[in-house]
Amino acid sequence: MAHAADTHKESYLKSLITYNKDIPAIPFILLGLALCAVGGITAIMVFVNGHAEMYNVTRQVSWGLLISTYAYFVITSTGIAFIGGLGHAFGFEKYAMISRRIVVLATIVLLAGFTQILMELGNPLKMIYMMITPNFKAPIFWMGMFYGVELVILAVELFLIFKPNQTKADHKLAAVAGFLALLVGVLATSNLGFVFGSLNARPWFHGIHFSTFLVVSGITGGAALLILIHNIVYKFNVPSRLQPSMASLGKLMGGGIGVMIFLYLWKMITSIFNMPGDAYLSALSLIKGQLAAGFWIGEMGLAIIIPLVLIVFAKGNPKTLALAGFVFLIGLFFTRYNYVVAGQLPPMREGLPGSGVETNAMGLLAYSPSVSEWLIFALGFGVFFLLYFAAEKFLDLETKDHH
Numbered sequence: 001m002a003h004a005a006d007t008h009k010e011s012y013l014k015s016l017i018t019y020n021k022d023i024p025a026i027p028f029i030l031l032g033l034a035l036c037a038v039g040g041i042t043a044i045m046v047f048v049n050g051h052a053e054m055y056n057v058t059r060q061v062s063w064g065l066l067i068s069t070y071a072y073f074v075i076t077s078t079g080i081a082f083i084g085g086l087g088h089a090f091g092f093e094k095y096a097m098i099s100r101r102i103v104v105l106a107t108i109v110l111l112a113g114f115t116q117i118l119m120e121l122g123n124p125l126k127m128i129y130m131m132i133t134p135n136f137k138a139p140i141f142w143m144g145m146f147y148g149v150e151l152v153i154l155a156v157e158l159f160l161i162f163k164p165n166q167t168k169a170d171h172k173l174a175a176v177a178g179f180l181a182l183l184v185g186v187l188a189t190s191n192l193g194f195v196f197g198s199l200n201a202r203p204w205f206h207g208i209h210f211s212t213f214l215v216v217s218g219i220t221g222g223a224a225l226l227i228l229i230h231n232i233v234y235k236f237n238v239p240s241r242l243q244p245s246m247a248s249l250g251k252l253m254g255g256g257i258g259v260m261i262f263l264y265l266w267k268m269i270t271s272i273f274n275m276p277g278d279a280y281l282s283a284l285s286l287i288k289g290q291l292a293a294g295f296w297i298g299e300m301g302l303a304i305i306i307p308l309v310l311i312v313f314a315k316g317n318p319k320t321l322a323l324a325g326f327v328f329l330i331g332l333f334f335t336r337y338n339y340v341v342a343g344q345l346p347p348m349r350e351g352l353p354g355s356g357v358e359t360n361a362m363g364l365l366a367y368s369p370s371v372s373e374w375l376i377f378a379l380g381f382g383v384f385f386l387l388y389f390a391a392e393k394f395l396d397l398e399t400k401d402h403h
Contacts, residue, residue, distance in 0.1 A: 071340070
């Protein structure tokens with residue numbers, strides 16, 4: 001019996017492994033290896049030397065590049081899972097046709113995000129300690145819980161969609177898992193916004209804006225990444241059978257950007273209207289302060305105007321939509337970084353001698369990432385490139401049966 005079980009397991013593993021010679025994955029795998037190498041060496045140095053030595057975050061600005069990158073990855077992952085849930089659970093045929101790639105992509109992007117929060121904590125034991133000694137009143141505990149559950153659900157989905165000789169029961173279970181991934185993903189993303197929104201001492205963060213903005217922009221980012229990945233995999237010649245899926249994702253991305261414009265408008269209006277408070281100062285840091293270039297070029301230009309124009313003129317063309325997605329994904333990072341940093345720039349105490357608080361002419365604190373933070377940032381992208389394009393090269397990510 002044991003020999004038969006081993007033989008079955010071996011045949012199952014063999015059925016998963018393939019070699020896709022036509023997929024241009026090797027350059028991305030090599031890039032991933034290089035980024036993981038430099039990021040991994042930096043991670044060891046951070047563990048040895050500590051945060052204070054390696055990072056530029058301080059008691060005054062305690063969340064920096066790594067928290068922003070964590071949010072960038074995990075929220076994009078839940079956005080992808082949301083789209084997958086529409087296909088699996090709600091019968092959106094155009095998304096069900098690419099379900100394998102959706103689940104694999106969502107899982108790996110989530111893992112890339114975990115590298116950032118792990119290195120932000122500095123000691124992996126802190127994450128374990130938080131889970132075994134939970135504070136149920138703390139939003140950050142629920143953030144970790146929801147994303148952990150999301151990873152488990154995606155793992156179940158992976159098993160079901162790669163299972164050979166799938167039955168109707170397997171398809172039903174996949175639909176249930178897809179729905180749960182959608183539901184938990186929205187909870188996780190909105191709760192991450194609540195981690196910030198619960199801080200009434202930080203007026204820029206406080207409220208429901210960030211929770212809503214993260215869900216909308218995460219789904220938009222998920223659509224953008226799926227369009228871009230399909231174009232890369234098919235060498236910018238997406239098969240005709242998948243072009244309706246790309247067009248639908250393009251419409252989803254365009255609609256998401258439209259909602260983001262609405263949210264931007266009211267966030268800025270309400271913050272400026274409340275002058276001279278801290279929310280006003282945070283908005284000022286974006287409009288004409290140290291974050292202005294990232295706001296006007298990164299957020300307004302790359303995340304809003306350029307991709308929206310490209311989508312309008314694309315008329316469903318996958319190549320143009322891929323360019324829009326690429327530009328949007330760059331801009332999306334600025335939305336994460338600027339929001340996280342801007343909310344911390346108004347000082348919470350007066351810059352008296354010996355306080356360690358130094359402000360500029362606008363009365364704001366300053367922060368810029370260290371080289372080590374940028375290299376840990378590279379580690380996250382290295383994990384993504386290595387794992388995802390290895391999956392493209394050695395797994396069959398074509399969805400055979402989506403009914």
